Amino acid sequence: MNAKVAATRPPPPKADVSRGRILDAAAGLFRQRGYSAVSLRDIAGAAGMKAGSVYYHFESKEAIVLAVLNIGIAAVHEEVAHTIEALDAEASGAALLRAGILAHLRSLFEFDDYTSANVRIYQQVPEEIRQANAAARRQYETLWSQILQRAEAQGDLRAGVNLKKFRLLLISSLNATLDWFDGKKGGIGALADAYGDILLNGVLVEREAQA
Amino acid sequence: MNAKVAATRPPPPKADVSRGRILDAAAGLFRQRGYSAVSLRDIAGAAGMKAGSVYYHFESKEAIVLAVLNIGIAAVHEEVAHTIEALDAEASGAALLRAGILAHLRSLFEFDDYTSANVRIYQQVPEEIRQANAAARRQYETLWSQILQRAEAQGDLRAGVNLKKFRLLLISSLNATLDWFDGKKGGIGALADAYGDILLNGVLVEREAQA
DNA sequence: TATTCGATCTAACATTTGTTAGATTATGGG
DNA sequence: CCCATAATCTAACAAATGTTAGATCGAATA
Numbered sequence: 001m002n003a004k005v006a007a008t009r010p011p012p013p014k015a016d017v018s019r020g021r022i023l024d025a026a027a028g029l030f031r032q033r034g035y036s037a038v039s040l041r042d043i044a045g046a047a048g049m050k051a052g053s054v055y056y057h058f059e060s061k062e063a064i065v066l067a068v069l070n071i072g073i074a075a076v077h078e079e080v081a082h083t084i085e086a087l088d089a090e091a092s093g094a095a096l097l098r099a100g101i102l103a104h105l106r107s108l109f110e111f112d113d114y115t116s117a118n119v120r121i122y123q124q125v126p127e128e129i130r131q132a133n134a135a136a137r138r139q140y141e142t143l144w145s146q147i148l149q150r151a152e153a154q155g156d157l158r159a160g161v162n163l164k165k166f167r168l169l170l171i172s173s174l175n176a177t178l179d180w181f182d183g184k185k186g187g188i189g190a191l192a193d194a195y196g197d198i199l200l201n202g203v204l205v206e207r208e209a210q211a
Numbered sequence: 212m213n214a215k216v217a218a219t220r221p222p223p224p225k226a227d228v229s230r231g232r233i234l235d236a237a238a239g240l241f242r243q244r245g246y247s248a249v250s251l252r253d254i255a256g257a258a259g260m261k262a263g264s265v266y267y268h269f270e271s272k273e274a275i276v277l278a279v280l281n282i283g284i285a286a287v288h289e290e291v292a293h294t295i296e297a298l299d300a301e302a303s304g305a306a307l308l309r310a311g312i313l314a315h316l317r318s319l320f321e322f323d324d325y326t327s328a329n330v331r332i333y334q335q336v337p338e339e340i341r342q343a344n345a346a347a348r349r350q351y352e353t354l355w356s357q358i359l360q361r362a363e364a365q366g367d368l369r370a371g372v373n374l375k376k377f378r379l380l381l382i383s384s385l386n387a388t389l390d391w392f393d394g395k396k397g398g399i400g401a402l403a404d405a406y407g408d409i410l411l412n413g414v415l416v417e418r419e420a421q422a
Numbered sequence: 423t424a425t426t427c428g429a430t431c432t433a434a435c436a437t438t439t440g441t442t443a444g445a446t447t448a449t450g451g452g
Numbered sequence: 453c454c455c456a457t458a459a460t461c462t463a464a465c466a467a468a469t470g471t472t473a474g475a476t477c478g479a480a481t482a
Contacts, residue, residue: 036248039440040441041438041439050461050462051440052441052462052463053459055441056458056459061440094415120334123245124245124247156415156417157414157416158412158413158414160408161409161414165402165405165406168391169384169409169410172387172388172390173383176379176383176386177379179383194373195380197371198410198413199409200415201413201415202410203369203377203411204304204305204411204412205366205368207411207412208305225428225429225479229429229430250468250469252469252470260430261430261431263431263432264429266471267430271470272469272470
């Protein structure tokens with residue numbers, strides 16, 4: 001059925017340009033104001049068009065926010081994955097973790113609005129959208145699980161450290177820097193170092209006896 | 212000026228009861244669904260009345276959410292402060308931190324909806340409301356600053372640990388447990404222990420050289 | 423019992439929201 | 453230059469929201 005216009009040349013990129021402007025505008029506004037505080041008219045205005053026109057590119061507001069969420073996870077995933085892959089095969093557990101921490105923070109503060117928008121609005125979004133984004137989130141969590149397992153397999157982690165809880169603690173504390181750290185000042189390296197120090201070495205001058 | 216009915220008996224508690232039901236309902240719904248996803252009709256219904264009646268007790272939805280936010284901070288503040296005060300004067304820095312961590316987590320999972328509602332919706336609330344809650348938040352942060360300073364003054368903390376960054380890391384990672392930990396299972400003690408282990412001792416088997 | 427006033431309900435309001443249908447403009451190929 | 457299709461605009465919709473004013477109910481007081 002209606003297969004008469006099949007597989008010709010690539011479609012003109014005009015629509016893709018507008019689609020990208022809509023997503024960029026949405027990511028920026030979501031990051032700044034949250035989900036329900038941003039209306040479709042706001043997004044359309046920031047993208048240089050009127051509200052009705054947005055529906056030529058997306059079938060709903062929820063479709064827009066889902067795209068923003070997925071792009072955000074993919075961005076931080078790639079950033080961290082590439083950073084880890086670029087390391088030596090015999091890199092220490094400490095080096096792995098520090099590199100991952102820095103990459104995650106760079107993704108939040110230096111690159112796109114998408115990752116920070118994801119962190120900011122994930123909780124505010126309808127249940128169905130959250131579920132539709134869950135698979136991508138799980139993939140990113142798996143990436144970190146692998147990093148931690150690799151560090152553990154090298155014998156660089158203390159015995160008794162709960163990897164799942166550590167992963168959740170790590171990622172959530174990194175994400176929360178969005179609430180107070182001013183990334184424009186370029187101190188991301190120092191921030192990553194400080195967080196690495198605390199998470200890798202703890203804050204005590206002498207270690208407690210282990211259970 | 213209209214001082215003819217001054218200082219008689221305590222006012223009938225009926226209004227206070229309804230006011231409390233409204234706040235309880237609001238805190239529960241905010242915690243569960245977020246701020247803008249909860250309408251005044253939802254709150255009124257959960258409190259056993261109709262939307263218009265709420266305005267006999269509060270002048271706006273924003274007044275309700277501000278009250279919820281302030282109560283939430285006050286609750287966790289009291290819980291942590293009382294827990295710390297109950298400790299020995301010569302309690303170790305590790306004991307101080309572990310006690311504070313446990314108290315904060317108990318406030319999130321065992322007691323009221325107010326504290327968890329605060330954590331959940333603070334970001335979603337209009338700027339003016341956030342500012343009106345900022346003073347109480349700063350007080351709680353100051354409490355933690357004092358705990359950390361006391362631990363440091365006892366010589367229990369590693370040199371070079373940035374206290375402000377550690378405080379922010381600590382509190383944000385505790386708050387984030389709301390997103391994944393099922394508090395109904397009573398494992399709060401184990402959760403607090405695991406977080407204490409990681410934050411106090413770090414995850415490395417051997418410590419890196421300090422800068 | 424009659425009256426007063428605290429508490430709640432009813433009904434409506436203006437505004438904003440996401441969404442849609444149809445008209446209108448821009449663009450590029452014949 | 454014409455025309456088909458892509459892209460955007462205009463205008464309106466139904467629903468939901470916070471809020472308000474006035475009627476109504478109930479309980480305590482005198």
